[in-house]
Amino acid sequence: MSTPTAPQPAPQHCPSPRELDDLELLGHGGLAPLTGFNEPGSPVTLELPEPVLAAAREAGAVELVDPEGLPLARVAVPAKKKQDGEGWPVQVLATPEYGPYRRYHLSPAQVRAQHAGRTVVPVTDALTDEQLRAVHELGPVLLLALTGHGTPAISPVALLRATLLAAEVLDAVVVAVPLASHGDAQADHDLGVQVVRTYAGDDPVHALTEGGELPLELREVVERDRPAPGEQGLVIFFTGLSGSGKSTLARALMDQVLEQGERTLTSLDGDVVRRNLSAGLTFSKEDRETNIRRIGWVAAEIARHGGVAVCSPIAPFDATRQQVRQMVDDAGGAFFLVHVATPLEECERRDRKGLYKLAREGKIPEFTGISSPYEQPADADVVVDTTGRTIEDALADVVDALAQTGHLTLVDDESLVDPAERDQPLVEPGERDQPLVEPGERQRARVETPQDDRPPATTHTAEADEPLKVLFVCTANICRSPYMELLARRIAEETGAATRLSFASAGTHGFREHAMDDVMATTLTSRGVAHDEFRSQRLTSQLIADADLVLTAESTHRQFILDDHPGDFRKVFTLGQFAESVRSLHTDLTGRQLLAAAGLRRGGASERLDIGDPYRRGPEAAASTAERVEELLRVVVPALAGAERITP
Numbered sequence: 001m002s003t004p005t006a007p008q009p010a011p012q013h014c015p016s017p018r019e020l021d022d023l024e025l026l027g028h029g030g031l032a033p034l035t036g037f038n039e040p041g042s043p044v045t046l047e048l049p050e051p052v053l054a055a056a057r058e059a060g061a062v063e064l065v066d067p068e069g070l071p072l073a074r075v076a077v078p079a080k081k082k083q084d085g086e087g088w089p090v091q092v093l094a095t096p097e098y099g100p101y102r103r104y105h106l107s108p109a110q111v112r113a114q115h116a117g118r119t120v121v122p123v124t125d126a127l128t129d130e131q132l133r134a135v136h137e138l139g140p141v142l143l144l145a146l147t148g149h150g151t152p153a154i155s156p157v158a159l160l161r162a163t164l165l166a167a168e169v170l171d172a173v174v175v176a177v178p179l180a181s182h183g184d185a186q187a188d189h190d191l192g193v194q195v196v197r198t199y200a201g202d203d204p205v206h207a208l209t210e211g212g213e214l215p216l217e218l219r220e221v222v223e224r225d226r227p228a229p230g231e232q233g234l235v236i237f238f239t240g241l242s243g244s245g246k247s248t249l250a251r252a253l254m255d256q257v258l259e260q261g262e263r264t265l266t267s268l269d270g271d272v273v274r275r276n277l278s279a280g281l282t283f284s285k286e287d288r289e290t291n292i293r294r295i296g297w298v299a300a301e302i303a304r305h306g307g308v309a310v311c312s313p314i315a316p317f318d319a320t321r322q323q324v325r326q327m328v329d330d331a332g333g334a335f336f337l338v339h340v341a342t343p344l345e346e347c348e349r350r351d352r353k354g355l356y357k358l359a360r361e362g363k364i365p366e367f368t369g370i371s372s373p374y375e376q377p378a379d380a381d382v383v384v385d386t387t388g389r390t391i392e393d394a395l396a397d398v399v400d401a402l403a404q405t406g407h408l409t410l411v412d413d414e415s416l417v418d419p420a421e422r423d424q425p426l427v428e429p430g431e432r433d434q435p436l437v438e439p440g441e442r443q444r445a446r447v448e449t450p451q452d453d454r455p456p457a458t459t460h461t462a463e464a465d466e467p468l469k470v471l472f473v474c475t476a477n478i479c480r481s482p483y484m485e486l487l488a489r490r491i492a493e494e495t496g497a498a499t500r501l502s503f504a505s506a507g508t509h510g511f512r513e514h515a516m517d518d519v520m521a522t523t524l525t526s527r528g529v530a531h532d533e534f535r536s537q538r539l540t541s542q543l544i545a546d547a548d549l550v551l552t553a554e555s556t557h558r559q560f561i562l563d564d565h566p567g568d569f570r571k572v573f574t575l576g577q578f579a580e581s582v583r584s585l586h587t588d589l590t591g592r593q594l595l596a597a598a599g600l601r602r603g604g605a606s607e608r609l610d611i612g613d614p615y616r617r618g619p620e621a622a623a624s625t626a627e628r629v630e631e632l633l634r635v636v637v638p639a640l641a642g643a644e645r646i647t648p
């Protein structure tokens with residue numbers, strides 16, 4: 001007689017963030033008519049790892065738990081794949097209780113009961129002034145914030161924060177719907193239409209149209225959500241063979257970051273991690289992956305808090321490195337991969353720890369490069385072969401590539417420059433027609449950077465004969481920057497350089513086509529400079545791209561530009577900063593060569609050098625701004641033009 005086998009308990013599984021969002025909506029009817037996962041043709045799928053799927057088929061169900069292990073739902077899983085036709089129905093065990101703004105998560109039934117009669121407006125980004133005006137016209141509205149994983153342009157919590165702020169100036173209630181993205185634009189669109197219709201019932205739906213500017217409060221929410229590249233958490237991840245130079249370069253880089261003193265820093269060195277966080281792990285493929293994932297997890301948490309983590313394990317497997325990149329990305333950090341590509345022969349020649357010899361003798365199994373693979377990264381931000389190079393020279397490539405991203409700028413550090421070269425002109429008079437190169441770049445030939453489309457630091461081209469284009473930038477382009485543009489043009493005329501220089505100005509925010517502010521305009525009139533034809537314009541990427549030099553009134557304007565155009569850091573200065581650089585360069589360089597030199601040796605854009613906003617602060621403030629700008633322009637314009645320098 002055979003004994004009946006006891007039914008197997010349903011296995012537990014923690015779904016992905018996207019699946020958790022889907023589960024919440026399936027659970028309360030938000031995805032109606034869908035009632036389960038994996039219905040034919042539906043993007044609302046649930047994927048189970050093979051062993052969990054096998055156990056679930058045997059038990060007839062899987063229990064979905066949240067990341068802390070709380071059972072949320074029981075999902076029926078047919079015994080055989082061919083029985084999947086009807087999908088996997090969901091039975092709710094508990095509704096999620098935690099998470100920011102959870103109280104705004106309502107089911108369609110709750111929305112119908114509490115808020116019927118309002119026009120429904122689906123929202124996936126902070127509302128612009130034009131959108132607010134249009135929504136205001138609609139009367140009572142329900143702002144349906146679509147916060148699901150991968151859907152909003154900003155983080156779900158910032159979208160709710162921005163939508164609640166917008167609601168304060170409208171007759172609006174706010175409801176959050178975790179409508180996730182499934183990676184298929186058409187399927188997501190169709191699902192979104194269906195979900196919004198379900199929430200709206202018989203009420204009208206208003207689709208927002210693009211356009212307009214963010215009001216100040218909402219801009220602040222968005223900017224806080226997306227910190228400037230220089231303030232974002234950063235993971236600098238060195239990968240390469242043992243002995244390639246990862247730890248040496250990582251240590252040298254960290255010293256520079258510490259000396260600069262602007263960022264908090266954590267080292268996750270391969271050897272050190274193995275003695276602590278990963279003590280006991282072997283060098284099997286599985287243990288190496290566990291080791292790297294642990295490093296990635298810690299690094300991502302550091303990035304989440306805005307810190308810098310410098311990691312230097314071998315990390316031989318591409319898939320694991322990609323997982324770390326994803327973890328850092330999910331935490332809102334930037335991931336910067338340095339491939340220390342010193343070839344095996346050189347690492348083995350160095351054999352600092354004597355390990356290669358032991359590995360060759362078969363005394364260390366699974367040694368990377370000898371008896372265990374190293375997968376070359378195809379996604380490195382910079383590739384450095386340290387063979388035959390000094391540490392400083394190799395490090396300069398990393399520092400340079402980092403600066404190009406805007407995430408960490410250390411190139412101001414004069415210690416990178418050979419002291420013997422520090423006060424020399426960068427270009428000898430006889431070298432004028434040669435491309436300019438930075439001292440640290442002279443060995444660049446040995447470095448491959450994967451971003452082939454990056455412009456070289458400075459090259460001499462036919463452009464050299466065109467007038468040098470200078471763009472002045474302030475906030476509204478009605479006070480400071482027009483004054484700079486018009487007065488600079490006058491000074492260029494006085495110095496006979498009108499054909500060699502051209503000037504324009506623009507504002508980061510504010511109006512288009514406005515005349516100059518009256519009070520500030522008076523300071524120009526008293527200098528005999530006409531302003532009647534001047535009209536303000538907004539700063540655009542094209543204006544920045546077209547300019548050879550961008551001079552801003554304040555360091556915040558400079559940062560505003562670099563946030564979107566980090567690669568332009570060598571040509572964007574505050575006017576005060578550029579004047580200081582010109583004064584301290586002690587060279588006879590002019591025009592583009594002066595720009596190149598200033599770009600390499602620029603001083604800091606300290607707020608001390610800012611030109612404050614005189615707008616609505618009366619004639620005295622305008623006069624003192626005018627005086628200060630004139631003083632700076634009389635340093636900068638003649639220097640650019642090659643006219644006789646005025647020594648302050």
Ligand SMILES: Nc1ncnc2c1ncn2[C@@H]1O[C@H](COP(=O)(O)OS(=O)(=O)O)[C@@H](OP(=O)(O)O)[C@H]1O
Nearest residue numbers: 242243270283288291313314315316365366367368
């Ligand atoms: N089998 C084998 N293969 C490779 N390396 C070995 C091995 N056994 C010990 N070591 C020493 O451990 C250091 C590498 O550890 P990592 O944690 O960076 O390796 S991994 O990323 O998990 O693959 C590595 O240090 P680095 O030289 O700093 O890279 C070696 O000193």
Ligand SMILES: Nc1ncnc2c1ncn2[C@@H]1O[C@H](COP(=O)(O)OP(=O)(O)O)[C@@H](O)[C@H]1O
Nearest residue numbers: 241242243244245246247248386389390391394
């Ligand atoms: N340009 C260079 N950059 C980094 N290391 C170099 C360079 N030239 C020689 N080395 C030497 O190579 C060795 C690299 O060792 P290490 O930094 O511990 O490598 P890893 O951490 O990749 O195992 C050190 O002895 C270092 O002095």
